Amino acid sequence: LKVRLHQVSHLPAETRDGRRLALRANLDLPEEVSFAREYGAEGVGLFRTEYLYVSRRELPSEDLLFETYRRVVEALAPHPVTIRTLDIGGDKFASVLSLPEEINPALGLRAIRLCLKEEGLFRTQLRAILRASAYGKVKIMFPMISGVTEFLRARNLVGEIQQELAEEGIPFDPDLKIGAMIEVPSAVAVADLLAQEADFFSIGTNDLIQYTLAIDRGNQEVAELYEPLHPAVLRFIRQTVEAGHRAGIPVALCGEMAGELLYVPVLVGLGLDELSMNPQSLPEIKLFLRELSYEECREAVEELLKLTCQDEVKEALSARFGPMI
Numbered sequence: 652l653k654v655r656l657h658q659v660s661h662l663p664a665e666t667r668d669g670r671r672l673a674l675r676a677n678l679d680l681p682e683e684v685s686f687a688r689e690y691g692a693e694g695v696g697l698f699r700t701e702y703l704y705v706s707r708r709e710l711p712s713e714d715l716l717f718e719t720y721r722r723v724v725e726a727l728a729p730h731p732v733t734i735r736t737l738d739i740g741g742d743k744f745a746s747v748l749s750l751p752e753e754i755n756p757a758l759g760l761r762a763i764r765l766c767l768k769e770e771g772l773f774r775t776q777l778r779a780i781l782r783a784s785a786y787g788k789v790k791i792m793f794p795m796i797s798g799v800t801e802f803l804r805a806r807n808l809v810g811e812i813q814q815e816l817a818e819e820g821i822p823f824d825p826d827l828k829i830g831a832m833i834e835v836p837s838a839v840a841v842a843d844l845l846a847q848e849a850d851f852f853s854i855g856t857n858d859l860i861q862y863t864l865a866i867d868r869g870n871q872e873v874a875e876l877y878e879p880l881h882p883a884v885l886r887f888i889r890q891t892v893e894a895g896h897r898a899g900i901p902v903a904l905c906g907e908m909a910g911e912l913l914y915v916p917v918l919v920g921l922g923l924d925e926l927s928m929n930p931q932s933l934p935e936i937k938l939f940l941r942e943l944s945y946e947e948c949r950e951a952v953e954e955l956l957k958l959t960c961q962d963e964v965k966e967a968l969s970a971r972f973g974p975m976i
């Protein structure tokens with residue numbers, strides 16, 4: 652198995668007709684960086700940084716954050732590591748932050764909202780990320796972006812910190828790419844405007860499905876109604892990709908959908924440039940991608956987008972691509 656893994660990890664991630672995609676890893680913990688390498692990830696598409704804040708008695712210092720990011724970045728260089736800024740709140744808790752109890756936490760003070768409110772917390776993390784950017788290729792992305800103002804506030808803060816570091820003589824990458832996660836329906840609606848300000852998009856389907864369909868992603872009572880292939884979800888992904896491409900920026904997808912074999916033809920046909928997933932899923936997703944034709948996936952998606960519900964989409968998809976899986 653080791654030998655095969657090694658062989659697969661060195662094959663290019665491209666369709667039969669030569670459409671190249673970047674296949675990257677999602678990391679929840681820095682230790683997982685070894686899996687990313689072993690399974691042939693071309694870098695990290697989503698480094699969740701919450702673990703550094705969860706189950707701790709004190710907030711992590713800038714140096715601790717910096718050393719952690721730096722280890723991951725150095726281990727994967729020259730491949731990029733996309734560091735997502737703190738996404739606490741909603742379904743992700745951290746007692747160290749003593750956040751207010753909310754009736755509706757998924758719609759409350761979470762992710763970028765919390766960071767823009769608690770600017771000190773955000774600045775510490777941004778300084779650490781920027782310092783790590785001197786040791787490899789770092790990209791930064793903000794979670795739960797709902798519109799342009801929010802994105803610009805976060806982006807401007809990065810600019811301020813770059814200036815601060817320059818004055819202190821601390822090295823960082825001045826060309827660092829700054830992206831928006833697209834996981835709130837309002838961000839899809841203004842994706843054309845956001846694409847003017849962001850260097851890349853990364854679609855977080857775990858949340859995008861939740862907010863689009865109004866289905867709590869963690870609630871077993873409604874789990875059956877959580878539909879990745881709902882026509883609304885597919886249209887939103889398409890709108891996001893089109894808006895990004897019209898503005899000339901790449902569009903990634905880093906939700907759980909990226910690691911599902913049956914969804915791969917859809918995501919390829921919708922034109923995504925990057926898929927980021929659990930490292931363990933990478934080899935089989937890549938092998939399947941190499942069996943597919945981009946042209947056929949595009950044609951299939953045109954047909955799928957005419958269908959009215961997830962059941963129809965799933966049936967058509969299984970009929971066409973099921974036998975290959």
Ligand code: PEP
Nearest residue numbers: 834855856857858905906
């Ligand atoms: C997502 O929402 O799809 C995502 C990748 O982020 P998380 O699952 O951490 O919210």
Ligand code: MG
Nearest residue numbers: 834855857858
């Ligand atoms: Mg999310």
